[in-house]
Amino acid sequence: MSFRVHIRVMPRRGLLDPQGQAVERALGALQFAGASNVHVGKAIELDVAAQDEASARAAARAMCDKLLANPVTEDFEIAVEPK
Protein backbone atom coordinates (compact mmCIF):
# COMPACT_ATOMS: atom_id res chain seq x y z
CA MET A 1 0.00 0.00 0.00
CA SER A 2 1.00 3.58 -0.40
CA PHE A 3 0.49 6.34 2.14
CA ARG A 4 0.73 10.10 1.86
CA VAL A 5 2.90 11.37 4.69
CA HIS A 6 2.96 14.98 5.88
CA ILE A 7 5.92 15.98 8.05
CA ARG A 8 6.31 19.28 9.84
CA VAL A 9 9.80 20.15 11.07
CA MET A 10 9.92 23.16 13.39
CA PRO A 11 12.71 24.85 15.35
CA ARG A 12 12.70 23.55 18.90
CA ARG A 13 10.89 25.78 21.42
CA GLY A 14 13.26 28.09 23.20
CA LEU A 15 15.93 27.98 20.52
CA LEU A 16 16.61 30.89 18.23
CA ASP A 17 14.28 31.13 15.22
CA PRO A 18 15.64 34.00 13.15
CA GLN A 19 13.39 33.23 10.19
CA GLY A 20 10.33 33.37 12.43
CA GLN A 21 11.51 36.67 13.89
CA ALA A 22 12.07 38.11 10.41
CA VAL A 23 8.58 37.10 9.31
CA GLU A 24 7.08 38.54 12.49
CA ARG A 25 8.79 41.87 11.88
CA ALA A 26 7.73 41.89 8.23
CA LEU A 27 4.12 41.18 9.20
CA GLY A 28 4.24 44.08 11.65
CA ALA A 29 5.64 46.36 8.94
CA LEU A 30 2.71 45.33 6.73
CA GLN A 31 0.25 46.41 9.47
CA PHE A 32 -0.73 42.88 10.51
CA ALA A 33 -0.82 43.93 14.14
CA GLY A 34 -2.53 40.76 15.39
CA ALA A 35 0.27 38.38 14.50
CA SER A 36 2.69 37.17 17.15
CA ASN A 37 4.74 34.19 18.24
CA VAL A 38 5.69 33.38 14.64
CA HIS A 39 7.74 30.28 13.86
CA VAL A 40 8.92 29.06 10.50
CA GLY A 41 9.93 25.51 9.67
CA LYS A 42 9.79 22.97 6.88
CA ALA A 43 6.78 21.16 5.48
CA ILE A 44 7.62 17.88 3.74
CA GLU A 45 5.15 15.71 1.85
CA LEU A 46 5.95 12.32 0.38
CA ASP A 47 4.49 8.99 -0.65
CA VAL A 48 5.67 6.03 1.40
CA ALA A 49 5.12 2.45 0.27
CA ALA A 50 4.50 0.31 3.34
CA GLN A 51 2.41 -2.61 4.55
CA ASP A 52 0.31 -0.56 6.94
CA GLU A 53 -0.02 2.87 8.48
CA ALA A 54 2.20 2.04 11.46
CA SER A 55 5.02 0.92 9.15
CA ALA A 56 4.68 4.08 7.08
CA ARG A 57 4.86 6.19 10.24
CA ALA A 58 7.92 4.30 11.46
CA ALA A 59 9.63 4.81 8.09
CA ALA A 60 8.85 8.53 8.19
CA ARG A 61 10.23 8.76 11.73
CA ALA A 62 13.44 7.08 10.60
CA MET A 63 13.72 9.53 7.69
CA CYS A 64 13.35 12.44 10.10
CA ASP A 65 15.94 11.00 12.47
CA LYS A 66 18.47 10.38 9.71
CA LEU A 67 17.93 13.21 7.25
CA LEU A 68 14.93 15.50 7.46
CA ALA A 69 15.25 16.99 10.95
CA ASN A 70 18.21 18.13 13.03
CA PRO A 71 17.86 16.16 16.29
CA VAL A 72 19.55 18.91 18.31
CA THR A 73 17.62 21.95 17.11
CA GLU A 74 14.37 20.77 15.57
CA ASP A 75 11.21 18.85 16.45
CA PHE A 76 8.97 17.09 13.98
CA GLU A 77 5.38 15.92 13.67
CA ILE A 78 4.18 13.20 11.32
CA ALA A 79 0.71 12.74 9.88
CA VAL A 80 -0.10 9.69 7.73
CA GLU A 81 -3.12 9.30 5.48
CA PRO A 82 -4.06 6.49 3.08
CA LYS A 83 -3.80 7.39 -0.58
Added chain:
Amino acid sequence: MSFRVHIRVMPRRGLLDPQGQAVERALGALQFAGASNVHVGKAIELDVAAQDEASARAAARAMCDKLLANPVTEDFEIAVEPK
Protein backbone atom coordinates in the same frame (compact mmCIF):
# COMPACT_ATOMS: atom_id res chain seq x y z
CA MET B 1 -9.55 35.98 21.20
CA SER B 2 -6.35 34.46 20.04
CA PHE B 3 -6.01 31.61 17.59
CA ARG B 4 -3.09 29.38 16.69
CA VAL B 5 -2.74 29.34 12.91
CA HIS B 6 -0.82 26.69 10.98
CA ILE B 7 0.07 27.55 7.39
CA ARG B 8 1.62 25.17 4.89
CA VAL B 9 3.16 26.73 1.78
CA MET B 10 4.08 24.23 -0.94
CA PRO B 11 5.49 24.57 -4.45
CA ARG B 12 2.63 24.51 -6.94
CA ARG B 13 2.03 21.09 -8.56
CA GLY B 14 3.78 20.77 -11.88
CA LEU B 15 6.38 23.42 -11.14
CA LEU B 16 9.98 22.58 -10.45
CA ASP B 17 10.71 21.58 -6.85
CA PRO B 18 14.49 21.19 -6.68
CA GLN B 19 14.51 20.88 -2.89
CA GLY B 20 11.99 18.04 -3.07
CA GLN B 21 14.06 16.30 -5.74
CA ALA B 22 17.21 16.68 -3.65
CA VAL B 23 15.51 15.17 -0.60
CA GLU B 24 14.12 12.32 -2.70
CA ARG B 25 17.58 11.49 -4.02
CA ALA B 26 19.08 11.70 -0.54
CA LEU B 27 16.40 9.35 0.84
CA GLY B 28 17.19 6.92 -1.97
CA ALA B 29 20.89 7.09 -1.15
CA LEU B 30 20.02 6.29 2.48
CA GLN B 31 18.18 3.12 1.35
CA PHE B 32 14.69 4.47 1.98
CA ALA B 33 13.40 2.77 -1.16
CA GLY B 34 9.73 3.32 -0.39
CA ALA B 35 9.81 7.12 -0.59
CA SER B 36 8.61 8.92 -3.71
CA ASN B 37 6.85 12.06 -4.89
CA VAL B 38 8.67 14.20 -2.32
CA HIS B 39 7.85 17.88 -1.99
CA VAL B 40 9.36 20.41 0.39
CA GLY B 41 7.76 23.68 1.42
CA LYS B 42 7.42 25.97 4.40
CA ALA B 43 5.52 25.42 7.63
CA ILE B 44 4.55 28.62 9.41
CA GLU B 45 2.90 28.82 12.83
CA LEU B 46 1.67 32.00 14.46
CA ASP B 47 -0.81 33.41 16.93
CA VAL B 48 -3.46 35.66 15.43
CA ALA B 49 -5.62 37.94 17.57
CA ALA B 50 -9.09 38.10 16.02
CA GLN B 51 -12.76 38.22 16.96
CA ASP B 52 -13.56 34.77 15.64
CA GLU B 53 -12.11 31.88 13.70
CA ALA B 54 -13.30 33.21 10.32
CA SER B 55 -11.55 36.54 10.92
CA ALA B 56 -8.36 34.76 11.96
CA ARG B 57 -8.50 32.67 8.79
CA ALA B 58 -9.10 35.75 6.64
CA ALA B 59 -6.14 37.52 8.26
CA ALA B 60 -3.92 34.49 7.63
CA ARG B 61 -5.03 34.36 3.99
CA ALA B 62 -4.14 38.04 3.58
CA MET B 63 -0.71 37.39 5.14
CA CYS B 64 -0.13 34.57 2.64
CA ASP B 65 -1.24 36.73 -0.28
CA LYS B 66 0.97 39.63 0.73
CA LEU B 67 4.05 38.04 2.24
CA LEU B 68 4.19 34.36 3.08
CA ALA B 69 3.51 32.69 -0.27
CA ASN B 70 4.53 33.50 -3.82
CA PRO B 71 1.22 33.69 -5.72
CA VAL B 72 2.84 32.53 -8.96
CA THR B 73 4.74 29.50 -7.76
CA GLU B 74 3.25 28.38 -4.45
CA ASP B 75 -0.02 27.19 -2.95
CA PHE B 76 -0.95 27.41 0.69
CA GLU B 77 -3.26 25.74 3.19
CA ILE B 78 -4.44 27.29 6.44
CA ALA B 79 -5.59 25.52 9.60
CA VAL B 80 -6.93 27.53 12.54
CA GLU B 81 -7.38 26.26 16.07
CA PRO B 82 -8.49 28.07 19.24
CA LYS B 83 -5.76 28.60 21.79
